[in-house]
Amino acid sequence: MDNCNTRPAPLLLAFFSLAALVISGCTEPLDERWQKLDGAIQAAVDADQIPGAVLLTAEKGEVVLHRAYGHADPLSEQPMMPNTLFRICSQSKAITATAAMICWEKGLLGLDDPVAQYIPAFAEIGVLDSLAADTSFSSIPTENVMTIRHLMTHTSGIPYGEIGDPRFEKLYTKYDVTDLFPRDERSTLENAERIGQLALAHEPGSKWTYSLGLDILVAVIEVATGQPYAEFVEAEIFEPLGMNDTHFVVPEPDRFRVANVMERHPDGTSWQTHQHADYTIDYPMHDEWPLCSGGAGLTSSAGDYAKFLQMYLGRGAGEGVRILKEATVDSVMADQAPGLLSGPWQQGLAFGVKRDTLGAGRFFWSGYFNTQYYADPSTQEVVVLMKQTYGLERDTTSTAFNELLWN
Secondary structure (H helix, E strand, O other), rough: OOOOOOOOOOOOHOOOOOOOOOOOOOOOOHHEEEEEEEEHHHHHHHOOOOOOOEEEEEOEEEEEEEEEEEEEEEOOOOOOOOOEEEOHHHHHHHHHHHHHHHHHOOOOOOOOEHHHHHOHOOOOEEEEEEEEOOOOOEEOOOOOEEEHHHHOOOOOOOOOOOOOOHHHHHHHHOOOOOOOOOOOOOOHHHHHHHHHHHOOOOOOOOOOOOOOHHHHHHHHHHHHHHOOOHHHHHHHHHHHHOOOOOOOOOOHHHHEEEEEOOOEOOOOOOOEEEOOOOOOOHHHHHHOOOOOOOOOEEEEEEHHHHHHHHHHHHEEEOOOOOOOOOOOOHHHHOOOOOOOOOOEEOOOOOEEEEEOOOOOOOOEOOOOOOEEEEEEEOOEEEEEOOOEOOOOOOHHHHHHHHHHHOO
């Protein structure tokens, strides 16, 4: 383990090193919190709890620690590198919500516009009333109109199936809805229209249910802008912020950098590539699959995602460009689902936002294959932890990360 404890180079400069540890300028001791998290990750790799990880911490726009641990693919012994690419899954949601806020600033959509204004298939959608054994169903009319704001705040009533509501897992299977990752040649709008022909889990705005709504939001953005979503988000977010590693489809020359998703072999002592009956993990390699999953489809690096978070710490500005107005950032962080969540956090338009007295305003989320992040406006800190694992019974790195987030 390299023990160079430092204050390093500016955020922009440190992201593209290929070294296993990116730190420079050894001038100040590393914060004890980062030392503790670094030690927990290294211990987990040494104990074979996880095959590998990348950690990035930054303070006031400067990278403090950017380190790779273990293997990106233990089967081939490919080492993890600071610029390894990860399927960030639900960390895609904040980027999609940001794209929607850019559209809102441009006057292309309103947050309280009906979803059916952009996707007419949602005009008659009701709340699920009954579901028969053969997956035929009945629904009752909604009292509330589903809006774009509902899509952005997990209050639309459109649940996940595979990772959510078993009733909707059956419905999505029967009616051939994609509810996690791209898997065929259907478009984002076509998939959204299929969902619009089904039913909701509850009345829009009445409950918080982890939602497929950000996938529907992508279709709304495509209709509002008249552009493919991948092109819009590239021009409006990725290119201005220098997020060169963030894609729905990874360019072929960079595919060797994508970490494998690992799970425990049934023998419990070795690793195997994750396989699932309902999706394939190689979706970032298929440029013939046009669906852009706004809730789960992006691949990125720790460095790129830190740039995105830093833009929010800059109140809408980062890398010398302004992406959002300051007032828009305030709206993104405000409680957008009042009364629907209990506990220490609130639902913003793009993030979960901590609301207790210790670390209030800290925003966070995580991804299906065990990526995690938080950023703190009061201390100007960013922490990104990237892994690619599934179904692990024990992972003390997540525990260590959550201790930082919530304490």
